[in-house]
Amino acid sequence: MTSTTPLPNAPTTRTEFPFGTVREDIRVPLSDGTTLFARVWRPVTEEPVPVLLEYLPYRLSDWTAPRDWQRHPWYAGHGYASVRVDVRGHGNSEGMPGDEYDEQELADGVEVVNWLAARPWSSGKVGMFGISWGGFNSLQIAALAPEPLKAIVTVCSADDRYDNDVHYMGGSVLAVDMHAWAATMLAFVSRPPDPQFVGDGWKDMWTKRLDAVDPFIHTWLDHQTRDDYWRHGSVCEDYSAIKAGVLAVGGWHDPYRDTVLRLAEHLPDEQMRGIIGPWSHQYPDRGLPPGPAIGFLQETLRWWDHWLKGDDTGVMAEPKLRSWISDSHPPATVYDQLPGRWVGDASWPSPNVSPLSYALQGPPQIVRSPQHTGLDAGRFFPFGNDADLPPDQREEDAKSACFEFEVPQEVRVLGRPRVTLRLTCPVERGQVVARVCDVAPDGSSTLVTRGVLNLSSRHGRSENVPWDPDTTEDVTFELNGIGHAFPAGHRIRLAVSSAYWPWIWPQPGSEAGFTLDPVGSSLELPVRGGEPGGDITFDAPEQSEPLGVVYPETLEGPRPERLIVRDVAKGEWRMEVDPRYGGTRLYPDGLEFTEDALETYVINESDPLSARTRSDWTIRLHRPDLGWDAHVETRSEITCTATEFLTSSEVVCRDGAEVVFHRTWEQRIPRTAG
Structure with missing residues (x-):
């Protein structure tokens, strides 16, 4: 296919599927007695079915719920048990939070895979999928090779935690996201369990979690070169450890896209397929710019049917790497859709x-x-x-x-x-x-x-x-x-x-x-050079019926997404960024969720030691019917000298007007390579 006619970005909502579906919230028991909170969508059938797992810390009962509803019911309607699990110490799961992708998280993930395979409604074959964090640990758990895990779909993820993640780039500290994401996770990990799902013990769970919190930025800045800390979880250390089939998906406007190229280079042809489109850090069926969007769920269904059901879907007859080549376009900060074409390469590196x-x-x-x-x-x-x-x-x-x-x-x-x-x-x-x-x-x-x-x-x-x-x-x-x-x-x-x-x-x-x-x-x-290589087409995007979350507008309206201010006299430049992760949301189950974040970056045009960053978060979770009104406020800052990074973090958590937690952290971290 060489057509440059873009597909429509807006996904079609499906309400009818080959199978009826049921949903239930369950607890997944771990060997140490901890239970993880999970939501399961299953097809209505007497036959055991394969299981799909999405496993991450972003709270299935609120933060990812709108996204989850777009895909998990869709998979269930096509004959799969689709399961969303919160990582230990997050959301409504028990246990204490840890570092990202730490050994405990991955060991828990292996236990979850094995537990799901043993359910009476399971065929014993499991697939994992996810975007970003969920894509990372899909790769990492695949490298641990639990026997039931037969295939994964990893989207916008990285095989190299040091040089292709949010921490370092080319060996340099990523000021823009090393700090911003550490600050984001500080705010995320400080959110409380939801009493609607954990009952009256929510506050005790919350305070115990908060006592275990340590800002990620301390650890990340402590490791300024590629050492064993970063080698852990980096599947590029040994691609051969991955035994499952791997469908790797990325976007040219996502910072992790090079992982797709490396996986295509290092994994065998019979094991891996890759797709790189024009997309940002999003699932490619969501219709968010830049497009064109594709029928991603249908494409992954071909993958699951081949690896988990043994059906001949033709997915392994596709080129090993399908890539979007954008045509030239004028500069802009957003594109609804980009012009271009799909090309296919049977191997990578490609002789083309x-x-x-x-x-x-x-x-x-x-x-x-x-x-x-x-x-x-x-x-x-x-x-x-x-x-x-x-x-x-x-x-x-x-x-x-x-x-x-x-x-x-x-x-x-x-x-x-x-x-x-x-x-x-x-x-x-x-x-x-x-x-x-x-x-x-x-x-x-x-x-x-x-x-x-x-x-x-x-x-x-x-x-x-x-x-x-x-x-x-x-x-x-x-x-x-x-x-x-x-x-x-x-x-x-x-x-x-x-x-x-x-x-x-x-x-x-x-x-x-x-x-x-x-x-x-x-x-x-x-x-x-050469021809595009194959007739490459994708279905139009479709999803299951949305959850029905309402996003009300505030009276003052949104602040600018990116605002740059120059102090001419001082030679100082300030950039303020509103990351716009979601804002205020009203959920069908009565939850009122308010989220506000602002990132600030300041530098003097002639002084590298003037660099400083700050991130402020305010989160409120409110259930009027339960009288639950939890507030989280965080602040995180980094400054520097010629020899040290100076970090300052603060968390304040309230139950209504009562302060249940308040702590500050101050650290001086030597600048070794950073």
Whole structure:
């Protein structure tokens, strides 16, 4: 298929299925006596059926409930028991919360898989699926290989917890999401169990949990190189440990998309299939921008039917990797749908993809980017909101060293570009950022992809090797994968900067920048030639009937998603971000859920040590019929010196007017590689 006609984004709601369905809330017992809260949708049948498991900490009784209702009943209506389980210490599950993907979480997950396989309504075959956290632990539990687990569908997840997650990028601290996500999880883990599901003991469960809370940011900043902490749960350490069938799905606007390429490279053809579309960090049937959306549930049903029922659905006859290559488009912070085409490759790396190298030209350039370079980077985790994607890059390009290459005929890129740069650095620490942009004849600059290298990790992510000042070295690093077509008459622009705030926390002394010598420097693009490769089509998206959550508008209206303020006299730049995860929601069962968050990033344009971040969360869970009114307020901040990160966190929890928990944490963490 070569059609560029996009599918409609809005999914069709299905109310009739091959099977009637029933739903029940249950407790999954673990060997240590802890029980996990679960919700099960099952088909009405006397025959045992395969089981699908989604396992994550995001509270099935409220936060993910609208999303859960779009897919779990759909799977049940097609002959599967579909189960949603809250991780230990979260939602209405018992036990204490731990670190993300810790050994306890994964061991519990293996127990859940085995327990579900043994249910009388189970055929004994289990699949796991999930997006982000649920996609991560699907991969990680698959690497532990419990016998009943026959297949997984992992969406927007990573095989490398150090270099392809929310913590570090190219060996550099991800200021934008290292902090924001740690602060988000601090707010999430501080939410109480719901008395409607756990009864009068909710407050005792809550306070015991709160006593066990420790902000994730402490651990994450304690490990600034790729050590054993990050190797745990990184399936790239041993792909062969995964025995289940793997359908890996990602989007070119999701930061985890390179995992799909690596899984396609390292897992056998008979075990793995991959799909990369134009999407953000969302399931690709939800109709959120950018589209086009696809019939993702139908595609996964083909996967489950093959691996869990033994049906010949033709899913393994599909190309190993199906990828969307976007046509050129003007810069914008949101696209309803992107123009483009699907292509298929029977193997990866593909014989259809060849490197095309561009040598940089010109005299040596001193690159000394202002510290606020990067404010137009867009959101690290696009969720389909209006201000997610990078605007016109001309302002960012003006703060960078730029090299341009004419496009006499269309260049279709598929994969991970690579740069080699000859640098002379006057100081021991720093970072280099490379962006590839599509420059139209009118001069507009659309960001295509980017990459980062912490100069101290140039010899490997587990290494911390300071630069010998005033010496020259060649550094090579990959940029994030992309599918993009540069049309004839456009220009390919490589922009190189020494700063990228707030994505990358600046190194002490990095205001000195570096000298880039074009001689010996190059940009290498993976260019896909030939035909698209197969008649690639997807059904239109469909979902089960929605839960019926109401999202009321507040009187004052929403604040700006991304607001940038410049203090001209101080040379200070402040960016305020409303992540817009969900806001105020009214649930059909009477729950009133209010959520407000604001992230703040501040830097002085000439001082890397002025960098500071702050995240504030306010959450209220209210059940008027039960007289339940729980409040959570959190604050988290990071500042720095040349030698330390300084973190400050605070949690205040109330039952009505009564303060049931109040704690602050202050830590000074040495800057080793960060």
